[in-house]
Amino acid sequence: MTTNPNEHDRRAILIGAGAIAAAGVAAASGAQVPVNPPSAGPIVAGRDTQLRGKVAFVTGAARGIGRAIAVELAANGADVAIFDIAGFVSPASNAKPATAEDMLETRRQIEALGRRCLSIKGDIRKIAELRAAHNRVIAELGRIDIVVADAAIQRWKKIAEMEDSDWYDVIDNNVNGTANTVRAFAKTMLAQKSGRFILISSMQGKHGTAGAASYSASKHAIIGLMKSAAEEFGKDGVTVNCILPGLIDTALTRYPERWSHVIGETQDNPPKNPTEAETWNNRAPRVPLRVAWLKPEDVSPMAVFLASDAAAMCSGANFEVTGGDSAQDV
Numbered sequence: 001m002t003t004n005p006n007e008h009d010r011r012a013i014l015i016g017a018g019a020i021a022a023a024g025v026a027a028a029s030g031a032q033v034p035v036n037p038p039s040a041g042p043i044v045a046g047r048d049t050q051l052r053g054k055v056a057f058v059t060g061a062a063r064g065i066g067r068a069i070a071v072e073l074a075a076n077g078a079d080v081a082i083f084d085i086a087g088f089v090s091p092a093s094n095a096k097p098a099t100a101e102d103m104l105e106t107r108r109q110i111e112a113l114g115r116r117c118l119s120i121k122g123d124i125r126k127i128a129e130l131r132a133a134h135n136r137v138i139a140e141l142g143r144i145d146i147v148v149a150d151a152a153i154q155r156w157k158k159i160a161e162m163e164d165s166d167w168y169d170v171i172d173n174n175v176n177g178t179a180n181t182v183r184a185f186a187k188t189m190l191a192q193k194s195g196r197f198i199l200i201s202s203m204q205g206k207h208g209t210a211g212a213a214s215y216s217a218s219k220h221a222i223i224g225l226m227k228s229a230a231e232e233f234g235k236d237g238v239t240v241n242c243i244l245p246g247l248i249d250t251a252l253t254r255y256p257e258r259w260s261h262v263i264g265e266t267q268d269n270p271p272k273n274p275t276e277a278e279t280w281n282n283r284a285p286r287v288p289l290r291v292a293w294l295k296p297e298d299v300s301p302m303a304v305f306l307a308s309d310a311a312a313m314c315s316g317a318n319f320e321v322t323g324g325d326s327a328q329d330v
Contacts, residue, residue, distance in 0.1 A: 038237065040312040048310035052077030055141045056307065057133070059083045059124055059181055060151030062098035064250035065200060067106045068296035069148050069303040071113070076304050078146065079116040081137045082106050083130075085123050085151070090169035092214070093153040094258070095251040116141060124151050124177030130184035144188055146307045149181040149222075150200040154215045154252050156261060167214045174218035179225055182240075186229075190236045196307045197233075197240040199226045203322060205244060206329060211261060223318060230316030239315035241306050246322030247283075247293040262292075288324025298323075 041047065056073045060066035061082035070080045086103045103119055110117040118140055122129040137144050152174045157166045178199055189195030204212065205219030223242055230240040247253060247262070256272070259279035263270035266282070274282075283292035299321045305311055306319065320326040 038312065040310050048305050048308045049076050050309070051146075051304065051307060054078045054145040054307070055081070055137065055143050056146035056148065057081045057083065057137055057144060057185065058148040058150060059177075060149075060200075061106050062086050062102035063106070064150075064252065065245060065248060065296045065299050066148070066150035067102075067109075068300040069150065069198075070106055071109045072297070072300035072304055073146065073148075073307060074110040074113045074115040074117070077115070078307070079118075079141050080110050081118040081120060081133070081141060082110070083120045083122055083124075083133055083151075086121050089153050089173060090165060092155040092157075092163075092165045092167075092169040094156050094255065095154065098251070124149075124180055125172055127180040127184060130180050134184045134188065138188070144185060144195070146196045146198070147181060147185045147189075148198045148200070148303060149178045151177060151181075152200070152215075152218070152252070154212060156211050156257060157214075158211055159213050162214070170214035171218055171221075174215070175221045175225070178222050182225070182229055186233070186238075189238045190233060193237045195238040196311070197226075197229065197238065198303050198306050199240070199242045201226070201242040201244050201318070203244050203246050203320065203325060203329065205242075206318075226318075227316050234315055239306075239311065241311075241314060241316070242318045243299060243302050243306070244318050244320045244322070245294070245299050246287075246320070246325045248299060249293045249295055253293065287322075288327050291323045294321065294323050 051073060054077070056078045058066055058070040058080060061070040062084035070082050074080050082103065084098055084103055086098050086100050088097050103121070107117045107119045118137060120133045120136060122133055124130060153170055155166045155170050182197055199222050201222045202219040204216045205223050209216040226240050226242045233240055256274060259274045259276070260270045260272055262279050263274055263282045280292040284290050302319050302321050306314065
């Protein structure tokens with residue numbers, strides 16, 4: 001098949017004319033690149049950790065990852081409001097409930113760092129309580145810059161064996177509670193044209209989990225919520241991201257039934273009550289950094305980064321802290 005040379009010339013002329021016309025339209029409209037577009041700013045020491053003058057609100061802060069993040073934010077200069085039910089949530093939770101004493105310990109650690117701490121007992125499933133908490137934060141701490149939604153429950157139960165609460169309560173607490181947290185603080189952050197939302201999902205939010213479908217589904221949903229909020233909030237300078245922890249040593253995971261599930265990832269009929277050492281020795285060789293699980297304090301530095309000025313251009317993304325498990329995921 002041959003091509004008419006004149007046809008090539010004709011196409012070149014048309015393309016050139018189109019480009020000239022587009023440039024003319026842009027010039028006529030006065031369009032130009034902004035002089036100072038949004039940015040993380042110049043390189044300065046500490047811009048990825050310095051939080052002095054900022055105020056954070058952290059749910060699920062009585063213990064575990066929530067406590068670690070609250071204390072880590074305080075260690076880097078933020079004043080912190082902590083929010084937790086500090087008591088029974090649902091029969092659809094395998095972990096022992098947090099306590100008022102746990103909340104006091106979190107507050108003690110924050111205040112020991114010389115930062116202000118506002119402790120609020122409440123239920124993330126009730127948006128009225130979160131809105132009241134928002135009002136207290138503004139009234140007593142003066143502002144809000146960072147919101148961390150960590151509070152969650154987990155249920156180990158096969159789908160065909162679930163009671164209604166095994167599904168509904170996990171979804172209500174983890175999904176609706178996280179959405180309530182975002183909704184309660186969003187208007188203020190959008191109005192002030194700045195802020196950071198950090199939602200705690202899980203690596204189980206990227207794949208299925210046999211025996212914990214309600215938890216896995218809830219963590220998938222949190223990622224969807226994060227990405228949707230990032231789309232909506234970006235034009236107002238508010239970032240929204242997820243942290244995806246791997247297996248972390250908290251009350252949510254530290255009990256023999258959970259350890260049995262860990263061993264069951266690689267062998268049929270795992271022991272029902274394995275020891276901590278048995279579980280560690282089974283899993284650690286399978287993780288690139290050779291740790292069976294991480295500590296909450298391994299996760300909290302990521303929250304500091306996402307809360308910092310250095311993360312101004314990070315939004316709509318998942319940040320995984322897994323000891324290397326991420327290398328084996330897609």
